[in-house]
Amino acid sequence: MRDAMYIPTYQDMLDAHDRIRPHIRRTPVRTSDHLNALTGAQLFFKCENFQEPGAFKVRGASNAVFGLDAEQAAKGVATHSSGNHASCLSYAAMLRGIPCNVVMPRTAPQAKKDTVRRYGGVITECEPSTTSREETFAKVQARTGGDFVHPYNDPRVIAGQGTCALELMEQIAELDGGGLDAVVAPIGGGGMISGTCLTLATLAPDVQVIAAEPEQADDAYRSFKAGHIIADDAPKTIADGLLVPLKDLTWHFVSNHVSQIYTASDAEIIDAMKLIWKHLRVVMEPSSAVPLATILKNRDAFAGKRVGIIITGGNVDLDRLPWTQGETP
Amino acid sequence: MRDAMYIPTYQDMLDAHDRIRPHIRRTPVRTSDHLNALTGAQLFFKCENFQEPGAFKVRGASNAVFGLDAEQAAKGVATHSSGNHASCLSYAAMLRGIPCNVVMPRTAPQAKKDTVRRYGGVITECEPSTTSREETFAKVQARTGGDFVHPYNDPRVIAGQGTCALELMEQIAELDGGGLDAVVAPIGGGGMISGTCLTLATLAPDVQVIAAEPEQADDAYRSFKAGHIIADDAPKTIADGLLVPLKDLTWHFVSNHVSQIYTASDAEIIDAMKLIWKHLRVVMEPSSAVPLATILKNRDAFAGKRVGIIITGGNVDLDRLPWTQGETP
Structure with missing residues (x-):
């Protein structure tokens, strides 16, 4: 078994990039x-929603899948997720031609199940x-022997997500x-933020890493203030x-490398999402709008700065857009 | 006055590209x-919806605006349009710092008027x-002396639109x-198709230029079959x-260089639009979905081929998407 607290290194991230480059997209900025003009800042959006399966998570998932030795690969991978990690891991496993088992709640949206199955993932509800x-x-796991790839608390996954910030810095140059003053990314479990910290701490230590979180699921914000992990009980946003x-x-990366965590309300997130759809003309998820929502809310902190933003994913139900529903959770 | 039937040349298109390159985006493919997998073809989407004002028309408009001599530039430009040409011409004029007068029907959507005004265009209803x-x-025009820039029937505009196919061929290479077997673009007045013909007839004469048109506004299709221009009376699509x-x-370019015109119904256009939003994850207009709709409908004609598609524009009312309205005109 891998040691859960092995901290991935900058070299792990570089190795990850070499490993996954043939299987992922160098998404545009x-x-x-x-x-x-609206923010007073210079914003550079890294469009991870343009990955084939629609999310940055294909980076970490591909790094785990393509890093397996032949014996383990034959048994495949396994995870539990009802979101982008499930489809991205299935996608990566499909590319390598190995099994992928996913445990999903039976209440998960049919569209998410369909996507996992389209990529050959086997769902156990x-x-x-x-x-x-x-x-x-x-x-x-006992039945299949599949290697557990956690959605974010896995050094292979974090090293994989870190390749996004590497490309971003190369592309800005x-x-x-030029360079950047800050990178803002959404924070949930912290996989993307951790990968970003991992990369920038070595590559560009002067670039601030800022996390953006929904007010209604602000456990990272409260953890950051308290100095220890505080988990929310069933947040809704x-x-x-x-x-x-x-x-x-x-938590290791967040507590050691993140400069700031800002939060935004659901209404602010929806407004920011609509702004991005309208002016950047890309389809992205509400989660990916949290960075712009926090930048608009903290204008003074960003004015005049060069800011990278990770558009983390683009899988959204087009029949149920927040602003056409007229309701927020 | 310019001769209306001056046919722009390949060199005009190259000159246009040199002229406009600092003012437009080299949009991604x-x-x-x-x-x-769905079409059996290899599709390359040139995302002109990612131009700052959201449409390829910024190419032709910029070529006209930045080609004016100082004396004419002082009087500015003028046009009549209720669509993307009005906002793109205003945008180009704003970049050069010259006046832009636009005649628009008073019934045009408020959002279109707002966009023209945001770019400094002066509207006369x-x-x-x-x-x-x-x-x-x-x-x-009598009052302002503004140079008339027609939305498409203008050699400067057609030469500008032709720069899109030039970039597309460079980017595919x-x-x-590789190269392409065909380029498919929507056809309305024919500005983009004409520019594409102009460029490819010299640069890559083996690449077929195929126009895609709504069934409910199929005047180009009928003109093509008849061998002379047939204009529709108030089409709705x-x-x-x-x-x-x-x-x-x-008509000169369409009748001489276009290989084929395919049509698609409004329902097929909406389905194709949703497919592009979902899988390419870009926000684009119904008009830009007509090429994919016709490719899906004529699968055998495209299977196994390498096909460039121009995503012409991305200005759409997010509050009134065709599939959330549940109605088509």
């Missing part, structure tokens, strides 16, 4: 004069409770020869990719 | 494994009839060293960027 999920997952709590490995 | 538009425009008829200059 986009800008909008209008959004720059559990009841929507932690106990049922853990019991079901233990059985699935190609674009105008439109940013449904950010409901999960920090774990020991992601 | 995107692919989707899923859409490739007319009644929604051809007579009123022509009378009003004549007065505005950079991507995988969800693809509201494609309502205008061909004119002499665009």
